[in-house]
Amino acid sequence: MNRQDLKTIIYAEKTKDETNKYKHKICVCCGAGCISSGSEEVMKKLQEEINTRGLENEVEVIPTGCMGPCNQGPLMKFLPEYNIYQKVDCSNITAIVQSQLIDKKPIEDLLLFADSREKPFINAQEDPFFKKQLKIALKNCGHINPERIEDYLVHNGYQALDKALFEMSPEEVIAEVKQSRIRGRGGAGYPTGLKWETVYKYVNEQKYVICNGDEGDPGAFMDRSVLEGNPHRVLEGMAIAGYAIGANKGYAYIRGEYPLAIKRFELAIKQAKKMGLLGNNILGTAFSFDVEVRIGAGAFVCGEETALIASIEGKRGTPRPRPPFPAESGLWGKPTLINNVETYAAISPIINNGGEWYSEIGTPKSSGTKVFALAGKINYAGLIEVPMGTTLREIIYDIGGGIQGGEEFKAAQTGGPSGGCIPAEHLDVKMDYESLVSLGSIMGSGGLIVMDKSSDMVDVARFFMEFCMDESCGKCVPCRVGTRMMHDLLQKICDNKATQIDLDRLEELAVYVKETSLCGLGGSAPNPLLSTLRHFRQEYEERIVNHELRELH
């Protein structure tokens, strides 16, 4: 298919949309979260209900990706009114359809509602949960059917690829990405444009593009939702990256725990190939690009880039020392570009709207938006996207609707087992790469877990250390032995059996492990411990003092 054919298809789809002019659109969230809550049955029942009422020419039912507040699912959204119903159940569908479509009045009691608020917002766009967000990577998630490429095409899909191929040289694409100042969304925050340029400069007939979808941090599900809600966006980002650096082959490494994301991504590849948007001579140009899915097998360390490459090669996922960096010698020794799912998802808007537009969002050092996965003791647990520099308070209280049960906020954990805890006195911290590091935490991939007073911070540190101990690949000694020793010491403190000497040793060990480990797993494993020690030292000391007092008596 060439460029003209694509335009014809888009035009045909758009006119179909206009001539068919459905009076109502009902989006039913079919993300993994809502499916687990039963959204597929809800959708079936809804379609039946509409058919029996003879409304099928007026109402279109669309299965979409994640809408956001996952814990209130299954969610159902009526457009154009923008009324969102929460916890929809097969039993109340008849009532909802009757009231919404016939009586033209929403049922207020069933609308999306956070316990902390007085009453639900009739138009959900007024809800701070949606109002305070700025969706770029997640733009079409929750609006389009992720299993139809046509839906994506109508919403400007693959226009950025078209633009890059026909109007820009690879150098110009890289310059645009550099100008956007976007930083890697996987956690480390390395400037994406710089990475692209480095790979571009290595001369080799074979280069690779890898999409890191091995989202191992417990408490994070951004990549899953992006892959499920809009797989074509990621695919498009990868193809643009391939064009920019001169690669013709891409791999998407997706966690084995995400069967739905794998299924939808594979379907997206198939559809794009059929349309000539992937494969040989894309849109009739000389550029060819193919993508293959690799399924992870449950190893946290495979999120580290060199370990991920080993895993794609079918080996044990153990990291190797860098340099050489993958940009020079990666997959099968060839120059390789590795970016996170969310980074690729942000590429097509950058190409479409220009790097300058993107760089103006967020803070000077961290541009753009970031997707966070809110979870824990919060009223709206789910997926959000906010400009960099939004304060933690805004995220938790305005967007997240506050702490469950009106409890007091104690700490927020960011960055998973590599990150740390932010205490209540720093609620006004701006969420960007530097501010979080200065508090002893990291941005990480975007998991944000809210804890109230029922969480014991020493046990939280022990929990993460147990995770790192289990997930350590065993290659280097500081990580393999160090995490085990730190875990045992933390267990001792939790059991109220430790002394001051143990605590001193723990702190000493933490520094050793941090400084001497080979890869990021060991290097950041002590972070949860160090940050809880920094902000909640009294909880550690209380246990030691209590123990020592008991010993005296």
Added chain:
Amino acid sequence: MKMIQVAFIICFTDINHSLLCIPDVASSSLKQYKAYEIPSQYLSVVARPFLSPHKNSGELFMKSGTAVLEKELPKTDPRVKLIAAKMKKENYKADALIEILHTAQNAYGYLPKEVLSYITQSLHLPPSRVYSTVTFYHFFSLKSKGEHTCLVCTGTACYVKGAQAILNEIERKTGLKAGQVSADNKLGVQVARCIGACGLAPAVVLDDEVQAKATPEEIVKKINAKLETV
């Protein structure tokens, strides 16, 4: 069943010679394998693929006359056919090993040794390479996971919302700890690091079905219901 292969094979190679050492079963050097839970009499290290990258040593091995046999898989078994088709699709490339293991694990529910031997032979890989890969990744299991599985997510969000209480209750009622399978192989209890359903915490997966916002009592009730229906 032609399960003859017993020995661990060490191949010493210099420029011209390959030597094979097949240690005595009774010798102490085999004892260390007990740590990996392989019964020493069934140390099913398959020799041919171990040597196949070097053709000469392969010949030498055949001359030495030691049998190279593993338990044969019934070729008509649909599960075997599935694995064979997958390997063919992947062109018997070594880098597709993990993909092929996924297919095998999905077909059998775990990775029986004879299946591993079959894959090892077909891909011409050293058994050590396959075994080390299988044991590295959490997803792969060398033991049966039980007819019904109960997977408790212990990711951070589930942890904060009380996953441990669910595990404790399961252990109290069924006597099974995480990672254990009941004696009659009816139920297996496992933990996951994070299944990415954090909005629904605490989450439990019963036979591939996610139970959102689980409570200890409800889960135990559902487990009992599963066990009774069979």
